[in-house]
Amino acid sequence: MDASITLQDLAALVGGTLIKGEGGERINGLNSLQEAAAGEVTFLGNTRYLKALQDTKASAALVPPGFSEGAPDGLALIGVENPTLAFSSVIKFFGPKSRELNMGVHPAAVVAASAVFDRAKVFIGPCAVIGEGTVIGEGTVVHAGAFVGADVRIGTDCVLHANSIVKDYSVIGRRVVIHSGAAIGTDGFGYELIKGRHQKIEQVGIVQIDDDVEIGSCTTIDRARFGKTWIGEGTKIDNLVQVGHNVVIGKHCILCAQTGISGSTKLGDYVVMGGQVGVAGHLKIGSQVTFLAKSGVAKDYPDPGAYTGYPAKPLMEGRRMLAAPAKIPELLERVRELEKKVGELTKSGN
Amino acid sequence: MDASITLQDLAALVGGTLIKGEGGERINGLNSLQEAAAGEVTFLGNTRYLKALQDTKASAALVPPGFSEGAPDGLALIGVENPTLAFSSVIKFFGPKSRELNMGVHPAAVVAASAVFDRAKVFIGPCAVIGEGTVIGEGTVVHAGAFVGADVRIGTDCVLHANSIVKDYSVIGRRVVIHSGAAIGTDGFGYELIKGRHQKIEQVGIVQIDDDVEIGSCTTIDRARFGKTWIGEGTKIDNLVQVGHNVVIGKHCILCAQTGISGSTKLGDYVVMGGQVGVAGHLKIGSQVTFLAKSGVAKDYPDPGAYTGYPAKPLMEGRRMLAAPAKIPELLERVRELEKKVGELTKSGN
Amino acid sequence: MDASITLQDLAALVGGTLIKGEGGERINGLNSLQEAAAGEVTFLGNTRYLKALQDTKASAALVPPGFSEGAPDGLALIGVENPTLAFSSVIKFFGPKSRELNMGVHPAAVVAASAVFDRAKVFIGPCAVIGEGTVIGEGTVVHAGAFVGADVRIGTDCVLHANSIVKDYSVIGRRVVIHSGAAIGTDGFGYELIKGRHQKIEQVGIVQIDDDVEIGSCTTIDRARFGKTWIGEGTKIDNLVQVGHNVVIGKHCILCAQTGISGSTKLGDYVVMGGQVGVAGHLKIGSQVTFLAKSGVAKDYPDPGAYTGYPAKPLMEGRRMLAAPAKIPELLERVRELEKKVGELTKSGN
16 A cells, blocks of 8 residues: 555546645545544545544545535545445555456366367466356456356356356356355255155256346355246345245345345345345245344235344334333333232222 | 156156146146246145146146146146155256266366275366375265365265365265365364463364265364264255254254254254254254244253244244234333323222 | 373373372273263363263263362362363374374465465465465465465464465464365455445455464455454354454454354454354444344443343343243233223222
């Protein structure tokens, strides 16, 4: 992080306007509101951080366009439409530069003879394995140790990170990112109990992942029993998430870490799940449904809205429900008191 | 899926009887009741799907032997003992054919000199690593990138999927399937706090996995502190499950995704755990105990039966318990009302 | 386990004193109190196992120094400061001996030309990959299939187990252990919703792991958005744990399996989390805070102490809260009874 930039150039870099401050002042780093030091730039991503902005030791901040009130005197301000997003450019400027990746197949990669891709326009890292009949689009990067099975189709400009796994017959769209340790297309979990033994139900379907999906580390997405397990366009899945067989996830959903979705459940578009949410199988979750962290979902939720708790209830009701048990000891006391009084009244009344 | 088959041959394939329909009619695919189209075969796995059967667009369905009422007019019916299981044969017939696997050791595999197996009767994929002194039975397949440590014993006809991990001294039975990213035999989690520092308690035991066990992707099974962590015959474990050190799991158990079992807990046979169940350490869970999803288990459960909630209660009680907090706001209102009335009564009574 | 040792030598081995028993008696194995057989040594790790000690079939036991009452007649006793810890020496003596590891780089390892380490004093296993510019300290072992990215710094005497992943720019201290399948330094989970699409927020920070940290199998620790995700000295993390971007974990913390900590949350020192705990983002957890298994943490907890439940409450209150829903059916009954009586009183009063 040895780079530095003037405020003027910084404003231009983020496509913003210098609201306050000397255009020639140099900025030599970046940090959060709380941790920034003099000489660094920070950003106000949300008005609830106003207090932190007032206390920041940064020399400059990206703020919403009209913003001016409430900033400390010495703080230079650059107005920009979306400070959080604009800060990504700042991060790119100051952040460590990724090493250049030269496309091509590493000599220690193991590529099946019948795999189809342009060896000059794809990167296959050392110890990565590409199976028979697999097709890979231009610009796609398969990092070291990643396993791509047979008859897989991968679109253009994807990134399969080190030691990620994509099994046979999976269909991957364009610009899909699969992080390390994720396992795509492993068998679904299905058995029939026959004479005291769990007999495996054959799992021969596939996983289809549409364009612009990102899948976190050590996340598991099972192949369908038949047909497909399907992750819709633009959906983002965090680490350690379980997606069961024949699950269909709509477009632009967000699934946070350690959430699990059981087999055959279908999600609409723009569904959001916090961390550690559990969803039973064979359910239908409508578009724009949000489940807060740790929710338990055991029935259909067709209507948009936020839900919390187990069983998940609409937000306000669910919050009351989560808070309710804390009120029981006092409630018990009040009922005891009532019983005493009513007992006395009954006695005196007789 | 270019294959097709006559109804007559389909009935023979599944060992069933054509109850209704033209034996010569051709079927060219398969699907679920909801998603099947004309020309496809489906199945009735459970009578609660009768409504879906009535609405199906499929041309044929596998149904229980005596079944006839309630099916739509044009739907051919094949009677068979277990339609769900029988459908596996149909899936195999129509599903993608797995590529033939030629036994042998891939040139890019790394096999220790002292490993013992018949190189013509075992498959070791590229970048798979087999440690010193390890013994592998005939018919076993170790896929690409899998790691098998030293002094491991693996029985016949096992499958270790790509990038799975089996560490030193593990003992694996016959027909065991270990999915991608699963880590078997890593250290248990045990420390003693000595003068403010967590000092590691040595973990030198093993993991033993008996015949016909299947272990899901990214599931972790820790080696015992000493002795063994033991997974009984026929038990099936889903993805992202944690099995702590010295845990003993009986025969024919089912553990669904993201469940965790803490150290030294012992399960009987035919135990079933839904997803995201958490079990504390040093407990005893009897045979034929079922815990529903998200249950919290913090004491012994010696008696067979289904339990739910945290702390887990017998099914009916547990369900009432999970529903109970939703009743508290109304209960509070009723107590407030009672207090008002009793206050008035007390006043008027005095 | 063919070794045997006299009681006298055993006492010397653990640095203890033979309280009771014949010094020349030979011990040929070890086991837990419950499972030990004649000829074996066991240990009393906690006085709550006194009953098990009385019933043990072992021939000898490690016990606290002054201990003598309550042990069965034939049981030899060796007094030692910390029986649990001392037993580790016994385990090492009887346990399987790990194969000698000869330092050096395996010919099937893939090491970038610009990586910096002493090839005679580091072990790099087969199919392990070391990226450009990475520095590795003496005595460090990188097992088979492990991936170490570019510009990583790893201290001395670390162990990276098979198929573990450490991504670019990570900084790893000394004596750090990373178990199989763990993924360190993958992207944080951050998006901005722009015109209906989740646009990725660049993640360019690093992960820093300080000395003596141990990280379990398939645990994921995300790199910071900028700055660092930081695991403090001596902290131990179990399997399948999620640590979000910019999380700071203090020194000597314990995080049990399947726990998840959301982005930017900060933990003090000696924080303990049971299994499956969920912690929301941007929170502050003070030193010496303990959350019991399955706790849900959605606000700051500055004060030391144990907490349980969701939302997590101080231990006693939390336990009452978890038990409370079970009391509601009875409470409802009592309120119904009161309403009846009050109704009658009101009627008769009028």
